[in-house]
Amino acid sequence: MIIDPIDLKLIRQLELHGSIFLTDIIAKFQITKEEILLRVKNLEDSGFIKGYGLKLFIPGIVGGRWYWGCIALETTRQFKPERSVPLLEEIVENVVFPAGVCPQLSLLFYTQSLKDTYKIINKTAGVKYAEIYKIGAYNVKVKQVLLKDDWKLIKKLYEELPTLNYNRINTLINSPSTDDEIKLSRLLWTKKNRKGVVSIFPDFDWSVVKNYLHLHVAVTTNIRIKELRRLINSLGCSGNIASRFKKRYIQLEFDLWGFSEMQSILSSLKQIKRITVEGCSLAYKNRIYNGWIEDYIAQKT
Known part of the structure; x- marks a missing residue:
């Protein structure tokens, strides 16, 4: 499949929010609602969008103090993400070369104790290395009151997932x-x-x-972050400093249009003194995990 910057904008909104802000896209790109929905349908028909999953905002449903976290992992084939942590929400897979310089997997989850979750993941078979991060923190003093009829509607939506498409989602949200x-x-x-x-x-x-790559380049350097950011911006591609992995490998993040841009970025980085390119990772798959949700909904109905 070939995508363009408009498609990428739609993909990023779906990735971050699960839905598209139609008025924003229409105003920015001067296209119609019908074209936006057609573009998403093309993403579905091509197999880029493999399907849809359900997420529950557990802090709002249960109440109390919660964390939304991410675990960055290096694993072996023995590792099964579905059996790793409770309340697992999303699994992000990357292709890494060589192994060990970037996360192979990232897991998004809810927990009331990051420390306990870290202990659980490190006892899980197949985990070679794990880092845990806090994405968000919640202190919900008044939880959302959901009636049995509400849970029946949620159950009905969950059962609709195998045949769900974005046109239907847009109808539910907007009309x-x-x-x-x-x-x-x-x-x-x-x-x-x-x-x-x-x-x-x-x-x-x-x-x-x-025709598009989301690339992470793992580098080691003693250059200060502010100066490193300036150097990245001077390369002429959309780049960012994402994070560190294993406290050593700084993850430089790029949106690249084609293999030639990847070659250009890697070549340019290798020419910068005091920067060593250690390896790369490419975005591979994002999967919403619903393994526990069916039972959770069943308990409420």
């Missing part, structure tokens, strides 16, 4: 018509409805895309 759709739209988390406790996110297969 619900039946009583059940209107009630469900009030439960869906969106940029406009931050009181929602349910969201729908796509699974991505980046290997389908032929």
Whole structure:
């Protein structure tokens, strides 16, 4: 599949929010709502969007203190992410070369104790190395009151996932018509409805895309971060300093259009004194994990 910057903008909004802010895209790119929905359909038909999964905003449902976290991992084939941590939300896979310089997997999850989750992951078979990060922290003093009928609507939505497409999701979010759709739209988390406790996110297969790479370059350097950021900006591509891995490998992040841009970036980095390129990783797959959600919903209905 071939994508363009408009497609990439749509993909990023789906990745971050599960839905597309139609008015923002229409204003920025001067395209119609119909073209936006057609572009997403093309992403679905090409196999880039493999399907959709459900996320529950556990802090709002349960109440109390919670963390939304990420675990960056180096693993062996023995590792099964589905059996790793409770309340696992999303699995992000990367292709890394050579092994050990970038995370192979990143797991997104909810927990009430990052320390306990770190202990659990380090006791999990197949884990060679793990780092845990806090993405967000919540202290919900008044939890969302969900009636049995609300959970029945959520269950119905969950059962619809195998046949769900974005046209249907857009209808639920922006133009619900039946009583059940209107009630469900009030439960869906969106940029406009931050009181929602349910969201729908796509699974991505980046290997389908032929003309775009999301690249992380692992480097070691004694250059200060401010100066390093200036050097990255001077390379002429969209770049950023993402994080560190193993406290040693600084992860430089790039959006690249084609293999030639990848060659250019790597060549330019290798020519900068005091920077050593240790390896790279490419985005491969994003998968929403629903293994525990079916049982959780069943308990509520």
